Amino acid sequence: MVIKDLDDLCMGCMSINKTASVCPECGFDKNTPPSAFVLPYQTILNKKFLIGRVLGKGGFGITYLAWDLVLQTAVAIKEYMPSTLVGRENKRLAIVAHSPEDQTEFEYGLKQFLQEARTLAQFSHANVVRVREFFPANNTAYLVMDYYRGVSLQQFLQQKNQKLTEEEALKIMLPVLNGLGQVHKKGFLHRDIKPDNIYLVDKEHPVLLDFGAARSAFSQKSLSLSVILTPGFAPFEQYLSRSHFTPSTDIYSVAATIYYMVSGVKPHEATARLQNDPMKHLEVLEPGLSPQFTKSIMLALEVYPEKRPQTIEEFEKQLTEKAAAPPPPFVMPHAPAYKPAHKAAPPPPSSLESAGLQLDLAPLDNTYQGAGSGKYETYYCPHCQTKNLIREGKTFADVKCIKCRRSPNEKTKKRLPLVTSLKIGAVILVLLVAYRFITSEVLTNPTVQSLVGPLLSDSGGNSPAPYYNPPETVRPSAPPTRVGQLLPPVEGLPRVAPPFAITACEGKSVHDKCVANSPRRTLAGICEEVRGRLACIPSGPDH
Amino acid sequence: MHLFTLLAKTLKRFKTTDQPMTIIQDYVISVALASDIGCQRQNNEDALQYLASSTDPRTGLAIVADGMGGHKAGEVASQEAVSVIARHCQDGYFLTLPQTLVTAFQEANQKINNYANEHFECRGMGTTATALMISNGLGCYGHVGDTRLYRIRDGQMEQLTQDHTLVAQMQEYGMITKEQARIHPKKNILTNALGTNPDILVDTSDAPFPIRIGDIYLLCSDGLVDKVTDEEMMLMLTDNSPEQACKLLVDAALDNGGNDNISVIVLVIQNKH
Known part of the structure; x- marks a missing residue:
């Protein structure tokens, strides 16, 4: 079916639908x-490929x-774009390297990418991803592969959320x-086998993807590039640049994947397994599996390549073999518990030795000796009076006090913290304003005078407090005789504190919380309002 | 109840697999060491060493140890710790493995403990130690005590090790803040040290971590940390050669008082070219 309008093509699945937004x-x-950094939708590459959504990023x-x-079918296109080395400018298709060194490494990687394409082109197997085309564009290169509709093994496992049986795992x-x-x-190794790289077409037919890490088993590594590996699925030799890879490297990764599929547990990182292997035997995790199966998996997961x-x-045969004789008595091949080893580990088999793992370290002998072993003198910091040391040859301008971190040359001024000084300034300001308010012409205003006057003359009769009932004993004009020292001294009165005076509310305003009575109310004989403030009047014999 | 346990069991499975890890191979380590007796002490109880491979500039082992104990016991302890750890890792075949460092530290602990038991006047001797091993693009560290390992990556400074001190525990429980810990009178009290106890717990990086070009690693004893703030350290480490940085750090610590021994090792991961 020929498509008339490219806009009808959904960028998510390449099916034709004329809907507005959601396919x-x-x-x-x-x-x-x-x-x-990704190519925009509907970009056309090589004059025949229309780019859609991103399937994955590696x-x-x-x-x-x-x-x-041309062929009117969906394809998957892999673009070589190592994000650590290159990037893409906004709204442009061409990619740019971050620096000249990155450019060199990028070009080398591009050659490897072409090699990957050529490798894959040699295979024609139902379970290996098929290559259709390879072309350069936008300063990089593109690999066109068949598009398989399905999910990756990782997604399948997550969706199912259930451990696979032995049969199911083997079927995949x-x-x-x-x-x-x-x-x-054909002489190649995949080197990056993990559930993310195994694709399940129609949930049945598995395809091996992403040969990005694949290398010829016989190629020499002249330039040491970065190594990319997935912890848990990569055997130990992949962490080293100088080791020789064998098919057992891939076998380890496959066995790790199967381990994960049937137990739900990811294998331990290979570097953690070299001494006192913490990885649990499959027999312990899944007792229901057949012993031959578990034995062959654990054998393929051996730390040392030559044991796998x-x-x-060989591996396939071990997996599918049905044991004719009764199985040997069950023996745990791994140490059950971690015991701290005080002896050095025994030397490993020759495979890792030839990888040049043995160190030949020698101590470096160029320690810089500071001049502190020379003379020093004491001085006292002028700011905080702490005793300090100053080295010979140094002046006061060079040093700082160990406690207050100020140079001795700094002028001694008391540093007030900012908040405190602001508070003090605010209080001063308020007081000033209040003072001006009281002594300004506002006071001479007759209405204000009538209001304020009574207050100033101890009447208390115009108090705004609604609950206030002035005790009859208080005469508006006469100064209260019972207050004594509870308030600021009234002129003319001696400052005498009555014997049972309670000073809890001294100086507090009417609206303050009463210590003796809560909620605040003036009680006759106990609280008395004087000059707009409350005073606690004692209830002793004085009354 | 059955359904609940079933649910609990299923929830634990098939989490997303880890992101792939990039291990660089194209780098060199440039390093400098500096040690100073300080302005007040009579002897230098710190010991430090860096071991390099003559064939491979990508491999290195840096150790700093801060000893304690009277009668020169501190010196003995720290020197012993450094040499034992170095020898253990030298004999080893496997690099950048946390377990190698753990066994190395335990061996050192045993030796110092035995020495202390045999020599009565050295009772209570001990030492802190922090070791960083870098090889094949991976690094890992082992750590006991209050010597520190910092890393500067992408303009951020991170303290990789956790101090085994009383104030560090107090900080963890939220009892005091970092600034209070700096000036706390009891900040020198250690909760873990080599040689004081037959059993110790060694801190290591959980798994070897990949290193990057431009990483700067700093191992230092507490003589530096007490006197120089993190910001000052970062300023002195970035954009300076390791030798310059070492000199600056030691001089800054001495200028700010310098009453304790000061030791630093600076490692910079650089591009091969």
Whole structure:
């Protein structure tokens, strides 16, 4: 079917639908903008590929869903774009290296990418991803592969959220092993096998993807590039640059994947397993599995390469063999508990030795000796009076006090913290304003005078407090005789404190919380309002 | 109840696999060491050493130890710790493994403990120690005590080790803040040291961490940390050669009082070219 209008093509699944925004087949929303650095939707590459959404991002590049305009079918296109080395400018298609050194490394990687394409082009196996085309563009290169509709093994496991049985696991992995065997026969190793790289087409037919890390088993490593590996699925020799890789490297990764599939537990990182292996035997985790199966998996997960099965055929045979004789008595091959070892570890088999792991370290002998072993003198910091030391040859301008961190030459001024000084300034300001208010012409205003006057003359009769009932004993004009020293002294009165005076509310305003009575109310005989403030009047014999 | 346990069991499975890890191979380590007796002490109880491979500039082991104990016991302890750890890692085949460092530290602990038991006047002797091993693009550290390992990456300074001190525990429980810890009168009290106890707990990095070009690693004894703030340290380390940085750090610590022994090792991961 020929497509008339490219806009009808959904960028999420490459199906034709004329809907406005959300595709009914895959749920892809047309209006979601793609993230930075990726090619925009509907970019046309090589005059025949229409770019759609991103299928995945790996260490070395981005994989897009695309539409082959000539053959009218969906394809997957992998773009070589190592994000640590290069980037893409906004709204432009061409990629740019971050620096000249990165450019050199990028170009080398590009050659490797082409090599990956050539490697894959040699295979024609149902379980190995098929290569259709390879072309350069935008300062980088693109690998066109078949697009498989399905989910990765990792997604499948997450969706199912259930451990796989032995049969289910073998059903998926035996075809993968078959394909991998072909790869090995041609002299190549995959080196990045993990659940993310195994694709389940229609939930049944597995395909091995992402040969980005693949290298010829016989190539020399002249330039040491970065190594990308996935912890847990990579055997120890992958962490080293100078070790020799064998098919057992891939076998380890496959066995790690199967371990993960049937137990739900990711294998321990290889570097953690070299001494006192913490990884649990599959027999312990899943007692229901057949002993031959678990034995062959654990054998393939051996830390040392030479202990693992050396070819795929060997591994396949071990996995599928039905034991004719009764199985030998169960023996745990790994140490059950961690015991701190006080002896040095025994030397490993020759495989790792030849990898040049043995160190020949020698101590470096150029320690800089500071001049502190010379003379020193004491001085006292002028700011905080702490005793300090000053080295010979140094002046006061060079040093700082150990406690207050100020130079002795600094002028001694008391540093007030900012908040305190602000508070003091605010209080001063308020007082000033109040003073001016009281002594300004506002006071001479007759209405204000009538209001304020009574207050100043101890009447208390115009108090705004609603609950206030002035005790009859208080005469508006006469100064209260019972207050004594509870308030600021009234002129003319001697400052005498009555014997039972309670000073709890001294000086507090009417609206303050009463210490003796809560809620605040003036009680006759106990609280008395004087000059707009409350005073606690004692209830002793004085009354 | 059955459903609940079933649910609990299923929740634990099939979490997303880790992101792939990039291990660089194209780098060199440039390093400088500095040690100073300080302005007040009679002897230098710190010991430090850096071991390099003559064939491979990408491999290195840096150790700093701060000893304590009267009668020169501190010196003995720290020197012993450094030499034992160095020898253990030298004999080893496996690099950048936390376990190698753990066994090295335990061996050192045993030796110092035995020495202390045999020599009565050295009772209570001990030492802190921090070791950083870098090889094949991976690094890992082992740590006991209050010597520190810092890393500057992408303009951020991070303290990789946790102090085994009383004030560090108080900080963890939220009893005091970092600034209060700096000036706390009891900040020198250690909760863990080599040689004081037959059993110790060694801190290590959980797994070897990948190193990057431009990383700066600093191992230092508490003589530096007490006197120089983190910001000052970062200023002195960035954009300086390791030798310059070492000189600046030691001089700054001495200028600010310098009453304790000061030791630093600075490692910079640089591009091969």
